[in-house]
Amino acid sequence: ETGVTQSPTHLIKTRGQQVTLRCSSQSGHNTVSWYQQALGQGPQFIFQYYREEENGRGNFPPRFSGLQFPNYSSELNVNALELDDSALYLCASSLGTGVYGYTFGSGTRLTVV
Amino acid sequence: SQQGEEDPQALSIQEGENATMNCSYKTSINNLQWYRQNSGRGLVHLILIRSNEREKHSGRLRVTLDTSKKSSSLLITASRAADTASYFCATDTGGFKTIFGAGTRLFVKA
Numbered sequence: 001e002t003g004v005t006q007s008p009t010h011l012i013k014t015r016g017q018q019v020t021l022r023c024s025s026q027s028g029h030n031t032v033s034w035y036q037q038a039l040g041q042g043p044q045f046i047f048q049y050y051r052e053e054e055n056g057r058g059n060f061p062p063r064f065s066g067l068q069f070p071n072y073s074s075e076l077n078v079n080a081l082e083l084d085d086s087a088l089y090l091c092a093s094s095l096g097t098g099v100y101g102y103t104f105g106s107g108t109r110l111t112v113v
Numbered sequence: 114s115q116q117g118e119e120d121p122q123a124l125s126i127q128e129g130e131n132a133t134m135n136c137s138y139k140t141s142i143n144n145l146q147w148y149r150q151n152s153g154r155g156l157v158h159l160i161l162i163r164s165n166e167r168e169k170h171s172g173r174l175r176v177t178l179d180t181s182k183k184s185s186s187l188l189i190t191a192s193r194a195a196d197t198a199s200y201f202c203a204t205d206t207g208g209f210k211t212i213f214g215a216g217t218r219l220f221v222k223a
Contacts, residue, residue: 004155033210033211035213037153039153041215041216042117042201042213042214042215042216043156043201043213044213045210045211045212045213048209048210050209055209056208056209056210058210088153090155090156092156097205097208097209098205098211099143099144099205100161101146101158101161102146102156102158102211103158104148104155104156104157104158105155106154106155107153107154107155109153
């Protein structure tokens with residue numbers, strides 16, 4: 001059984017650029033949630049995908065978008081990067097909406113300069 | 114706004130002592146989960162307790178839930194240096210998202 005894999009692990013981008021982060025969910029999980037974690041803070045919910053459809057969204061602007069693929073892997077895209085987008089981006093997979101808990105990846109550390 | 118808030122924000126203890134962290138939340142929940150995070154990396158799921166449960170154990174971990182007070186506690190017994198990490202509570206309110214608190218930073222001195 002494989003866990004959740006995120007790529008890349010670190011990324012440096014310039015303000016205004018676009019970025020794509022990737023996540024492979026744990027085997028048997030059909031739901032992927034994305035979180036943003038600023039330094040010293042708790043994870044903030046971005047959105048969740050279930051069976052390739054967005055299942056819910058947190059308080060993030062439309063320039064944060066995502067996809068889920070038939071194999072349940074997922075992408076997080078962020079357009080027009082801002083300095084405040086610098087954070088650890090965490091992907092979590094689950095069976096359904098997380099009533100059994102989540103399995104997290106190790107995260108992608110994004111730095112916007 | 115945060116649904117869950119952990120207390121204390123930071124805790125420093127000696128190896129072998131017990132560590133207790135508390136979590137308060139605002140709305141009704143389906144379940145409450147505790148996670149550990151080492152050095153700003155991924156979160157590790159520790160325990161999930163459902164709203165109709167009052168206490169759960171897993172190894173050196175004990176979690177209690179008081180739905181009347183909207184609070185939970187995580188007890189780590191006989192702490193080790195390897196327990197040094199940030200601990201987060203997360204609440205599932207039955208929707209699509211699980212909401213995390215700001216965490217308790219635990220430092221266990223050898």
